[in-house]
Amino acid sequence: MAISNHLATVVKHGSKAIGFSIGHSVDVLRGRYDVVIVGAGISGAVLAERFASVCNKKVLVLEKRPHVGGICYDFIDKHGILVPLYGPHMFHTSYENVWRYLSAFTGWLPYEHKVKSCVDGKLVPVPVNISTVNDIFGLHIQTEEEMVRWLDENTVKIADPQNSEEQALSRVGPILYEKMFRHYTRKQWDRWPNELDASLLKRIPVRTNFDDRYFSDTHEGVPANGYTRIFENMLGHKNITVLTNVDFHYVKKELRNYEVLIYTGPIDAFFDYRHGKLQYRSLRFEFETYNRQYYQEHTVINYPDDEVLYARVTEPKHQTGQKHHLTTIIREYFTWDGPPYYPVPSPQNRAVYEKYRDDSAELQARGVYFTGRLAGYKHLNMDQAFKEALDLFHGITAAG
Numbered sequence: 001m002a003i004s005n006h007l008a009t010v011v012k013h014g015s016k017a018i019g020f021s022i023g024h025s026v027d028v029l030r031g032r033y034d035v036v037i038v039g040a041g042i043s044g045a046v047l048a049e050r051f052a053s054v055c056n057k058k059v060l061v062l063e064k065r066p067h068v069g070g071i072c073y074d075f076i077d078k079h080g081i082l083v084p085l086y087g088p089h090m091f092h093t094s095y096e097n098v099w100r101y102l103s104a105f106t107g108w109l110p111y112e113h114k115v116k117s118c119v120d121g122k123l124v125p126v127p128v129n130i131s132t133v134n135d136i137f138g139l140h141i142q143t144e145e146e147m148v149r150w151l152d153e154n155t156v157k158i159a160d161p162q163n164s165e166e167q168a169l170s171r172v173g174p175i176l177y178e179k180m181f182r183h184y185t186r187k188q189w190d191r192w193p194n195e196l197d198a199s200l201l202k203r204i205p206v207r208t209n210f211d212d213r214y215f216s217d218t219h220e221g222v223p224a225n226g227y228t229r230i231f232e233n234m235l236g237h238k239n240i241t242v243l244t245n246v247d248f249h250y251v252k253k254e255l256r257n258y259e260v261l262i263y264t265g266p267i268d269a270f271f272d273y274r275h276g277k278l279q280y281r282s283l284r285f286e287f288e289t290y291n292r293q294y295y296q297e298h299t300v301i302n303y304p305d306d307e308v309l310y311a312r313v314t315e316p317k318h319q320t321g322q323k324h325h326l327t328t329i330i331r332e333y334f335t336w337d338g339p340p341y342y343p344v345p346s347p348q349n350r351a352v353y354e355k356y357r358d359d360s361a362e363l364q365a366r367g368v369y370f371t372g373r374l375a376g377y378k379h380l381n382m383d384q385a386f387k388e389a390l391d392l393f394h395g396i397t398a399a400g
Ligand SMILES: Cc1cc2nc3c(=O)[nH]c(=O)nc-3n(C[C@H](O)[C@H](O)[C@H](O)COP(=O)(O)OP(=O)(O)OC[C@H]3O[C@@H](n4cnc5c(N)ncnc54)[C@H](O)[C@@H]3O)c2cc1C
Pocket: 038, 039, 040, 041, 042, 043, 044, 062, 063, 064, 065, 069, 070, 071, 072, 086, 087, 088, 089, 090, 091, 092, 246, 247, 248, 249, 264, 265, 266, 283, 340, 341, 342, 371, 372, 373, 374, 380, 381, 382, 383, 385
């Protein structure tokens, strides 16, 4: 395929924003760079920013999507509402260095994330806490001791759970499992929990108090001007050139002279799928705008029963605090088609990934590094992705 088909937009070249120009893009691509980075999500943006500002290196960032920010990208929709294109992202961390680093690129709005699940027509807190049990079972548990006793009497004693169903039964008991986890898990993974590894539902959090916060990290907040602005601020350094709408795999032969290549895309694609394709679950997002202030009372409502096809409905205005007379909501459907979101945890995928990981380790000696959720074939929360990228930067620069 001709290279020009894949070079559409030059976002910025050094400190100069330059417009659409295919010929110019090819020249930019063939320029002299110290570091080439594939992907302008968290992982790529952190490394670009660090190499540019700490080491004064010239950095080229290639991004195949038409925007920066990876799947954290948000934008103002045609109704004027700030919405996340790939579903809402909640930032939370207990890593002090990540919070400090990120706070150099954004201010924060205070936010405490809470999730409700629609069970028997009632909205109950997730993770399970005393209110969840009281609302579903019509009980009046008031103390931790009573909740511990309830769990003891209602969960199934399984010493060594062999699959996710046994794991859930031992954590929350059969009724909560059926109402809150069984069908939701099937929607998410297209398998019943008894067909899934025990590790998947290992960490179902259960609280023995009334705490209804979803996260319990030291820091939690919403970026004051949205996520995309953070990436624009990080990539705004004069040493960084960003090309969007450019797929690395189509243009790699044009690149020359770089010392370091950092790859944050899917690891199987880098190696041309030579050990096979890694499986992902994806999501389809359905956006709808309503002529009213709010659609629902919470940012996220889960729909764990099998009769509702979508898994959850999210309403960004609750998170961003935006004042607007309209509201946009997003319905999320799990699918097999679409962009890679959730690595499928199975022994087969693990074995294939390990082959790619070994191949990638061999390339380090040639200055090629892999990082991020796609290159590592693992779910990373945003703060973990920031931390992994910062650690990689320290590792590369410490090694000289
Ligand atoms: C549905 C979903 C919801 C999430 N919600 C949260 C949340 O609420 N809170 C939280 O902490 N974390 C959340 N996360 C995790 C968070 O999204 C990740 O931590 C973060 O996106 C990781 O950044 P990354 O740069 O590694 O990957 P990405 O954001 O995927 O960035 C990789 C980039 O590389 C580009 N790329 C790939 N291949 C090529 C190529 N060949 N050429 C050029 N560019 C390429 C991609 O287009 C992409 O932009 C969520 C994840 C998912 C899947």
